[in-house]
Amino acid sequence: MMKKMEYSPAGFSILLLLLSTCFLLLNVGAATNYSSPCSSDFPLDDHPHLHRRNKRSGGFVLTLNHAHGPCSPINVTSSGATILLHDVNRVDHLTSRLTSSDSRTHLHHHRLDVSSNGVQVPLKSGASLGVGNYVTQIGLGTPTKDYTMVVDTGSSLTWLQCKPCTVSCYEQIGEVFDPKGSATYKSTKCSEPECTNLQKATLNPSACSKLNNCIYEASYGDSSFSVGYLGKDTLSIQKKTVMSEFVYGCGQDNEGLFGKSAGLIGLAKNKLSMLGQISKTYGESFSYCLPTKSSSGYLSLGDSSTSSSKYTYTPMITDSQDDSLYFVKLVGITVARKSVSITASSYSSASTIIDSGTVITRLPSVIFSALNDSVVASLSKYPRAPAYSILETCFKGSYKSLPVPPVSLIFDGKAEMKLSPQNVFYDLTSKSITCLAFAKSASVGIIGNQQQQTFSVAYDVGRSRIGFAAGGCS
Ligand SMILES: *[C@@H]1O[C@H](CO)[C@@H](O)[C@H](O)[C@H]1NC(C)=O
Ligand SMILES: *[C@@H]1O[C@H](CO)[C@@H](O)[C@H](O)[C@H]1NC(C)=O
Ligand SMILES: *[C@@H]1O[C@H](CO)[C@@H](O)[C@H](O)[C@H]1NC(C)=O
Numbered sequence: 328m329m330k331k332m333e334y335s336p337a338g339f340s341i342l343l344l345l346l347s348t349c350f351l352l353l354n355v356g357a358a359t360n361y362s363s364p365c366s367s368d369f370p371l372d373d374h375p376h377l378h379r380r381n382k383r384s385g386g387f388v389l390t391l392n393h394a395h396g397p398c399s400p401i402n403v404t405s406s407g408a409t410i411l412l413h414d415v416n417r418v419d420h421l422t423s424r425l426t427s428s429d430s431r432t433h434l435h436h437h438r439l440d441v442s443s444n445g446v447q448v449p450l451k452s453g454a455s456l457g458v459g460n461y462v463t464q465i466g467l468g469t470p471t472k473d474y475t476m477v478v479d480t481g482s483s484l485t486w487l488q489c490k491p492c493t494v495s496c497y498e499q500i501g502e503v504f505d506p507k508g509s510a511t512y513k514s515t516k517c518s519e520p521e522c523t524n525l526q527k528a529t530l531n532p533s534a535c536s537k538l539n540n541c542i543y544e545a546s547y548g549d550s551s552f553s554v555g556y557l558g559k560d561t562l563s564i565q566k567k568t569v570m571s572e573f574v575y576g577c578g579q580d581n582e583g584l585f586g587k588s589a590g591l592i593g594l595a596k597n598k599l600s601m602l603g604q605i606s607k608t609y610g611e612s613f614s615y616c617l618p619t620k621s622s623s624g625y626l627s628l629g630d631s632s633t634s635s636s637k638y639t640y641t642p643m644i645t646d647s648q649d650d651s652l653y654f655v656k657l658v659g660i661t662v663a664r665k666s667v668s669i670t671a672s673s674y675s676s677a678s679t680i681i682d683s684g685t686v687i688t689r690l691p692s693v694i695f696s697a698l699n700d701s702v703v704a705s706l707s708k709y710p711r712a713p714a715y716s717i718l719e720t721c722f723k724g725s726y727k728s729l730p731v732p733p734v735s736l737i738f739d740g741k742a743e744m745k746l747s748p749q750n751v752f753y754d755l756t757s758k759s760i761t762c763l764a765f766a767k768s769a770s771v772g773i774i775g776n777q778q779q780q781t782f783s784v785a786y787d788v789g790r791s792r793i794g795f796a797a798g799g800c801s
Contacts, residue, residue: 386609386629387564389463391478394586396620400475401462401500403586407755410460411716413549413584414686414775420548421481421680422771424530425648459684460776461617462588463626466563467573468509474589475500478615478626480683480786483528483597483651484545486553486576487590494554494580500587506558506577513572515541515557521574521599522557527651528599533557543576545591551583553590573604594683595651596788605629611789616799617683617780619749624781624800633785638794640787641738646678653681653786655793657772659737660694662701669697679772681784681793687717687753688775689768698734702751702763705732715755718762726752726761736778744795750778 392398395405405413459477466473467487474487488496490505506512515521517533522541525533534542541557555578562573578590585591593600594613602613610630618624644654657679660667677691690698699720709729712721722729731748738744753764764777783799785792 386632387569389564389626391461391463391615391618391624391626393618393620394460394462398623401587408716410686415717416549417685418689418773425771461683466566467504468560469511471563471566474504477585477588477591478683479591480594480653483593483595483600484543484576485592485601486545486578488581489555489577489579492579496581498587499589501589509560511561513559515559517541524599528597545576549584553578553581555579570605574599597651612787614783614785616783617776618800619780622800633787637796638785639742640792640794641740641742643791643793654678655681656739658739660698661735663705663732667697667701669693677770677772681774683776685773685775686777688765688778689773690765691772692767695765695767698765712760715762717766721760721762723760725754742795744782745797746778750780753777
């Protein structure tokens with residue numbers, strides 16, 4: 328039944344080996360164009376702490392771009408309404424993972440059987456992006472080639488579309504990865520521990536092909552998914568080898584909202600995530616700065632990526648419902664330096680996730696209402712616009728035309744995110760309105776990427792803490 332998915336192991340070639348040696352000798356990230364906001368290399372010289380550690384400890388730094396902006400290598404153009412709709416799906420998915428009445432119906436393994444009839448209708452085109460908004464490039468294989476990947480702290484398994492795309496590959500920018508073209512690609516057998524670990528990493532059971540190759544299924548709650556073989560190959564960043572047997576999914580059936588990316592990098596707290604796999608060599612930490620649409624940020628992996636003294640830290644909380652997600656404890660919100668009027672105990676009732684892929688921050692209703700009231704009161708003189716999608720409080724124009732009051736999110740341990748106007752309001756330029764970029768949630772709170780933009784956020788998993796520092800991308 329799964330015959331069509333089998334292919335022979337990649338052939339070795341002396342020529343490829345020689346070529347790859349040449350590639351590895353190439354210099355890493357030498358020239359940087361400071362004047363271009365979309366430079367392909369993040370300006371390390373502007374960030375001495377990243378630069379030093381990159382050289383000394385062998386940690387590594389990737390450039391991050393907003394998928395919907397002019398710097399995006401994958402050219403996604405989604406309307407505000409579509410982005411907000413995807414955001415609702417993502418929040419539903421994250422929330423469902425935290426409720427015990429688990430009604431997830433993800434099993435797509437049957438699709439592999441369907442493929443043998445040659446009947447296949449893609450669910451959706453790859454033109455839209457539902458699982459995250461930030462992309463970066465990694466190298467895979469020997470010789471190494473670069474692939475543009477969505478970065479996601481809410482999932483664990485890294486995968487990319489893989490030839491021969493037995494069932495389905497959506498349209499992507501750049502070449503689809505071909506395991507036969509890599510001298511170092513290996514398939515993972517069903518008996519290997521990585522195959523057993525898939526259940527925890529993907530929340531779906533693994534399967535086994537007739538040739539005893541491990542089959543994964545990664546699903547994302549908005550009917551997006553990738554199914555294929557679990558493989559291993561050399562992971563490189565800017566042509567420099569980071570890890571020789573990096574485990575990832577070689578996707579044979581890929582459908583849904585991944586933009587025109589090649590696949591996805593999972594950074595959740597799990598053995599199989601990129602974080603889990605690099606932690607033995609580089610330490611269990613990463614940090615990032617999520618850029619605005621028209622600039623570049625970074626993703627830095629390795630222990631010293633979180634060692635800067637610029638961070639104020641809050642303890643990382645583990646939630647037994649899903650220990651792969653990153654939880655923090657929100658203890659206060661101020662608007663114009665005054666605490667919003669709710670009791671301190673209102674904060675303790677809900678858990679709060681920090682997530683790279685959710686756009687709009689969600690707050691339990693009581694907290695949201697208090698924040699909403701304070702912001703509305705401080706802008707009472709300005710012309711309002713009707714609510715838009717999940718955004719209840721909108722004004723005419725752009726946030727730039729409003730005296731947006733300073734808003735701070737305060738976390739346990741006095742860590743604070745002092746939000747700037749662009750973190751507090753979300754411009755819907757096509758409608759000429761701007762809306763408070765917070766929404767209410769039924770239960771869990773989620774710190775979204777609109778609020779995190781331009782902050783450095785440190786995920787120091789080894790020491791169970793999350794840090795914030797303003798001005799991370801510039
Ligand atoms: C840097 O990029 C800008 C804008 O793309 C370009 O005009 C300029 O010539 C570049 N400078 C260098 C030194 O490459
Ligand atoms: C980006 O997408 C737009 C609209 O789909 C298209 O016109 C344009 O040619 C694309 N650009 C690239 C570089 O693919
Ligand atoms: C938020 O404020 C807007 C504008 O005053 C109001 O229409 C909406 O009901 C408020 N939402 C909540 C949950 O308080």
